[in-house]
Amino acid sequence: MTQSDRNKLFLTLIGVALALYTLWPTFQFYSMPPEQRQEVLQARPAAATNEVERERLTKLTKLREKAIKLGLDLQGGMYLLLEVDRSKLGPAEARNAVDQAMRIIENRIDQFGVAEPSIQKQGDNRILVQLPGLLDQERAKELIGQTALLEFKIVKTDEETRATFDRIDQYFARRASGGAGTDTTARPWTSRFLSVAQGGESFALVENVAGIDSMRAQILADSSFVLDASLNWESHESEREGRTGRAFHVLSREPLMQGKDVASAQMRLDLDQDRPGAPGVSFTLTTRGGGLFADITGANVGRRLAIVLDNRVQSAPNISERIPRGQGSITGSFTEEEAQDLAIVLRSGALPAPLSIVEERTVGPSLGQDSIRSGLKAAAFAAVAVIVFMVIYYQLSGVVAVIALALNILGLLACMAAFKATLTLPGMAGIVLTIGMAVDANVLIFERIREELRNKKTVLSAIETGYARAYRTIIDANVTTLLPALALMWLGSGPLRGFAVTLSIGLIINVITAVGVSKMIFDAWSLRRKVNTISI
Amino acid sequence: MFQVLHGINVDWMGRRHLAYIISGILVVASLVSLIAHGGPKYGVDFTGGSALEFSLNPTPGVDDVRSAVESAGFSGAEIQQRLDRPAEFLIRLGVQQAGTDPAPAVEAALRGIAPNMAVELLRVETVGPRVGTELRSAAVKAVLLALGLILVYVAARYDWRYAAGAVVALFHDVFITLGVLSILDREITLTVVAALLTLAGFSINDKVVVFDRIRERKQSLRRESPERIMNLGINETLSRTIITNGTVAVSTLSLFLFGGDVLRDFSLAMLVGAVVGTYSSLYVASALALELQLRTEKSGPSRKR
Numbered sequence: 001m002t003q004s005d006r007n008k009l010f011l012t013l014i015g016v017a018l019a020l021y022t023l024w025p026t027f028q029f030y031s032m033p034p035e036q037r038q039e040v041l042q043a044r045p046a047a048a049t050n051e052v053e054r055e056r057l058t059k060l061t062k063l064r065e066k067a068i069k070l071g072l073d074l075q076g077g078m079y080l081l082l083e084v085d086r087s088k089l090g091p092a093e094a095r096n097a098v099d100q101a102m103r104i105i106e107n108r109i110d111q112f113g114v115a116e117p118s119i120q121k122q123g124d125n126r127i128l129v130q131l132p133g134l135l136d137q138e139r140a141k142e143l144i145g146q147t148a149l150l151e152f153k154i155v156k157t158d159e160e161t162r163a164t165f166d167r168i169d170q171y172f173a174r175r176a177s178g179g180a181g182t183d184t185t186a187r188p189w190t191s192r193f194l195s196v197a198q199g200g201e202s203f204a205l206v207e208n209v210a211g212i213d214s215m216r217a218q219i220l221a222d223s224s225f226v227l228d229a230s231l232n233w234e235s236h237e238s239e240r241e242g243r244t245g246r247a248f249h250v251l252s253r254e255p256l257m258q259g260k261d262v263a264s265a266q267m268r269l270d271l272d273q274d275r276p277g278a279p280g281v282s283f284t285l286t287t288r289g290g291g292l293f294a295d296i297t298g299a300n301v302g303r304r305l306a307i308v309l310d311n312r313v314q315s316a317p318n319i320s321e322r323i324p325r326g327q328g329s330i331t332g333s334f335t336e337e338e339a340q341d342l343a344i345v346l347r348s349g350a351l352p353a354p355l356s357i358v359e360e361r362t363v364g365p366s367l368g369q370d371s372i373r374s375g376l377k378a379a380a381f382a383a384v385a386v387i388v389f390m391v392i393y394y395q396l397s398g399v400v401a402v403i404a405l406a407l408n409i410l411g412l413l414a415c416m417a418a419f420k421a422t423l424t425l426p427g428m429a430g431i432v433l434t435i436g437m438a439v440d441a442n443v444l445i446f447e448r449i450r451e452e453l454r455n456k457k458t459v460l461s462a463i464e465t466g467y468a469r470a471y472r473t474i475i476d477a478n479v480t481t482l483l484p485a486l487a488l489m490w491l492g493s494g495p496l497r498g499f500a501v502t503l504s505i506g507l508i509i510n511v512i513t514a515v516g517v518s519k520m521i522f523d524a525w526s527l528r529r530k531v532n533t534i535s536i
Numbered sequence: 537m538f539q540v541l542h543g544i545n546v547d548w549m550g551r552r553h554l555a556y557i558i559s560g561i562l563v564v565a566s567l568v569s570l571i572a573h574g575g576p577k578y579g580v581d582f583t584g585g586s587a588l589e590f591s592l593n594p595t596p597g598v599d600d601v602r603s604a605v606e607s608a609g610f611s612g613a614e615i616q617q618r619l620d621r622p623a624e625f626l627i628r629l630g631v632q633q634a635g636t637d638p639a640p641a642v643e644a645a646l647r648g649i650a651p652n653m654a655v656e657l658l659r660v661e662t663v664g665p666r667v668g669t670e671l672r673s674a675a676v677k678a679v680l681l682a683l684g685l686i687l688v689y690v691a692a693r694y695d696w697r698y699a700a701g702a703v704v705a706l707f708h709d710v711f712i713t714l715g716v717l718s719i720l721d722r723e724i725t726l727t728v729v730a731a732l733l734t735l736a737g738f739s740i741n742d743k744v745v746v747f748d749r750i751r752e753r754k755q756s757l758r759r760e761s762p763e764r765i766m767n768l769g770i771n772e773t774l775s776r777t778i779i780t781n782g783t784v785a786v787s788t789l790s791l792f793l794f795g796g797d798v799l800r801d802f803s804l805a806m807l808v809g810a811v812v813g814t815y816s817s818l819y820v821a822s823a824l825a826l827e828l829q830l831r832t833e834k835s836g837p838s839r840k841r
Contacts, residue, residue: 073798081667083664137639137657138640141637357637357662357664358663358664358666359662359663359664359667360637360660360661360662360663361659361660361661361662362639362657362659362660363658363659364656364657364658364659366591366656366658367589367658367659370796371796371798373796374794374795374796374799375795375796375799377794377795378790378793378795379790381790381793382786382787382790382791385783385786385787385790386783386786389783389786390783393779425796425798425799426727426730426802429791429795429803432787432788432790432791432795433734433787433788433791433806435787436783436784436785436786436787436788437741437780437783437784439780439783440741440776440780440783440784443776443780444745444776444780447773447776447779451772469752472748473744473745473748473749476693476744476748477741477742477744477745477748478741480686480689480690480737480740480741480744481737481738481740481741483685483686483689483737484682484733484734484736484737484740485733485734485737486685487678487679487681487682487685487733488678488730488734490681491674491677491678491729496726496727496730499730500730503734
């Protein structure tokens with residue numbers, strides 16, 4: 001072995017060692033039992049309660065970050081492309097709307113507890129949200145898409161409520177009689193309620209809700225009928241005298257305070273003294289909000305304050321005294337999950353503009369598992385077929401090509417881990433194709449060497465000429481193959497980009513392993529003994 | 537030495553008119569199928585709409601699924617039961633029916649088929665109409681960009697006539713693959729477009745290897761006619777062409793057989809492309825380069841003389 005051969009061998013060994021080192025976390029991670037892997041996926045050091053726990057979770061997070069990530073199509077998850085509707089915003093608002101929406105979505109998702117979500121801006125009015133892993137699709141979509149207009153309004157007194165109901169009755173009675181004479185006894189609106197104006201709320205049975213809704217819509221649509229009040233359902237059904245229905249509130253028209261005045265909010269189980277363990281939300285207001293709140297509560301002691309989310313009353317607690325320090329709570333008939341979501345909405349504020357989902361790709365976890373299994377099977381089969389062929393056809397030289405192929409795949413995976421690339425199903429297809437294509441360089445070289453041997457060259461010069469001549473062809477051939485892969489990288493998002501990346505890295509490493517490494521093996525072998533035969 | 541295809545001496549260029557006839561037939565057949573089907577059959581990616589995949593156990597009849605989907609207000613949905621996995625159903629909704637989020641309504645309706653039936657959502661793909669149009673134009677741009685880059689690179693490294701021959705051959709490969717997919721009534725999805733680009737990459741690889749050998753022979757055998765030099769180049773690289781395309785075809789075949797449903801159209805396109813690409817490397821690319829050469833160098837076999 002000459003000095004330069006020894007150097008090359010040394011470099012190769014370092015490369016292999018580096019690749020193995022880079023892939024070690026990936027190996028560790030994917031050889032774990034599924035429950036433990038789930039724990040690693042969910043690990044959030046921020047959620048730790050003590051130092052030991054935090055350290056452990058940080059370690060798990062690092063492991064997760066260093067392992068090759070699986071795409072949504074393999075591990076299951078959601079891919080959502082959202083579009084921000086800026087048509088109702090002024091130019092200044094529109095400029096910030098997308099960034100603001102992104103921050104809010106980030107905030108909400110973060111609290112939703114998804115490991116490794118990805119939120120990216122695309123173009124100038126789109127947001128790409130990727131949520132890997134198992135999760136409740138509908139809840140996630142609701143949480144992301146909710147416009148969530150949060151307002152605080154004073155509940156009208158019972159007298160005011162009755163006056164409002166009377167006006168509405170008269171309105172509909174007049175419309176029914178065609179404007180001629182008014183029947184003051186007709187109660188088309190009030191008669192739909194089971195009870196009216198009792199302690200700040202009215203109540204309608206479930207079967208009457210739709211009818212009331214349509215009447216309310218008619219009132220709102222008629223601009224000639226101005227009502228100095230806002231008509232709102234409670235967000236959840238409840239029972240009166242053993243019958244199911246919904247409470248209805250007449251509220252002040254203008255909100256006294258809005259969601260942006262809230263600084264923080266938490267779900268708590270100890271807010272309602274009458275029902276210990278019932279989920280509720282406690283919140284802290286901003287300085288401005290705190291001042292407003294003190295004024296509102298001070299001026300309205302004894303009345304009810306409605307917390308209205310997207311036009312539905314979440315809760316309407318009694319104001320028992322002036323609340324000076326900007327602390328408050330919302331209780332009601334929440335489930336724990338609902339209280340959690342309300343707290344999230346309170347904390348992260350309202351979206352500045354409505355969002356719509358323009359593209360969705362969801363893969364269930366079982367299909368992902370299936371895809372991994374079939375991808376591995378296809379890769380194994382392709383590898384065996386190619387190895388068997390190469391060894392039979394080129395004999396010992398075929399073994400050299402197979403070593404080069406193995407190093408190629410190893411290098412490809414190591415690069416993916418190092419660049420934090422994501423392995424998608426098309427990416428797996430890319431690896432399988434790389435297995436088929438990677439031997440090409442060696443086939444070119446070996447065919448060339450055979451030709452030179454047929455031209456009665458010595459083994460050594462046949463190897464030299466074979467490599468030298470084939471080298472140029474290999475470069476040109478690989479560059480031209482790379483070009484469409486680059487075009488694809490530009491076209492694709494998500495899984496397809498994964499495919500293009502895999503294919504491109506595979507091609508580049510291929511030139512190194514198939515030409516460099518295999519040449520090194522040939523040199524080492526042919527120079528040591530003065531060979532005059534070659535197994536090819 | 538164990539080898540096949542050694543010492544082959546085929547007069548490819550002498551019979552190039554045969555290739556024109558074969559290619560002509562393939563292109564016309566593709567064109568007829570594409571016209572008969574009203575263009576390529578675009579998948580949800582390009583048309584917009586929804587594709588939902590559910591696994592239902594115990595398996596109901598297709599008609600039960602259809603009436604459930606219709607009862608949820610999605611009339612005219614296309615429903616397919618998988619042949620290899622009868623418990624899985626693919627439900628396709630057009631862009632008008634799908635709205636923004638059809639999955640929950642469809643799932644609820646399916647649960648209504650039988651109380652004891654397990655309903656599992658395998659996959660949802662919903663693409664809005666605008667995104668569909670954008671993806672379509674991006675796909676066309678990517679294919680044109682890829683071909684353009686190849687044209688420029690080959691022209692710079694070799695000769696514009698070779699570049700033109702190669703790009704026409706690539707168009708030929710991609711078009712015939714589209715035609716075969718159309719004849720088999722397969723959908724064109726984003727993944728299939730990825731396959732088309734990849735097969736273009738693999739196919740140009742082959743052509744470059746042949747061109748490279750032709751260029752080498754042109755330098756060593758200056759007195760030979762262009763036809764003979766091309767024949768030599770093709771024949772001398774023939775075993776490599778067959779072997780490499782063989783290993784690629786084996787990989788693609790194993791993807792097709794074992795890679796699962798999601799990759800089936802991808803691997804089918806690759807497989808067709810590998811076969812057509814091999815043929816066009818042998819015949820189409822070089823033959824076209826030769827035609828151009830003969831036409832532009834009427835005065836003599838080489839420009840330099």
